[in-house]
């Protein structure tokens with residue numbers, strides 16, 4: 001049985017500096033932590049090992065090479081789902097997702113247990129981004145608008161990677177059918193949650209752009225999202 005009712009799954013690729021800062025405040029919350037690392041070369045796994053020495057609540061899932069964000073989450077979820085947690089949390093390692101906001105999201109869950117999925121949202125009333133160039137904000141806003149129009153989503157931040165899932169929902173969502181890797185993974189998961197008739201709630205967050213390390217966002221990731229959302233939009237038109 002897990003020691004806590006919630007576990008946070010954090011994918012990492014070269015996030016040593018960021019993890020060093022993130023893990024101490026995160027460990028103050030009543031949750032377990034799974035780091036899914038893709039053979040980082042900057043000492044990320046050594047940082048995890050150091051925290052494992054201090055707490056049994058930290059686990060490392062080491063993968064052989066950079067295999068993508070989507071499959072990191074799929075592997076992480078497959079690992080933790082059978083363990084009996086009530087809540088499975090998604091969070092970036094790079095400091096963009098603040099522990100203070102996770103606290104607020106967990107409080108929201110306590111007050112609103114009927115929400116199957118809670119999204120830490122930049123684009124709902126009260127949400128914001130800090131230190132993002134205009135171009136990155138435009139990309140995120142456009143991706144969300146296109147997802148709303150093409151897929152009929154009412155979620156305002158369907159590309160968000162800061163989420164609390166009820167395990168029952170993740171079990172229903174047939175994760176083996178989810179195939180996206182980048183940005184599109186978040187949209188595909190939102191779409192799958194809607195198709196599983198989940199109650200989705202958004203809590204405003206302040207998303208702070210990373211100070212250390214580099215973003216893994218790329219043209220390939222943007223193209224994947226554009227192509228997949230268009231495909232799902234066309235499937236929607238023919239009723240599938």
Ligand SMILES: Nc1nc2c(ncn2[C@@H]2O[C@H](COP(=O)(O)OP(=O)(O)O)[C@@H](O)[C@H]2O)c(=O)[nH]1
Nearest residue numbers: 011012013036038067068069072092093215216
């Ligand atoms: N394990 C794993 N983690 C990844 C991969 N790509 C990105 N990440 C992690 O996913 C999180 C979000 O990635 P990031 O590059 O910050 O994306 P951005 O916030 O959209 O610019 C960070 O914790 C990254 O280290 C990957 O291929 N494998």
Ligand SMILES: [Mg+2]
Nearest residue numbers: 092094096210
């Ligand atoms: Mg980031």
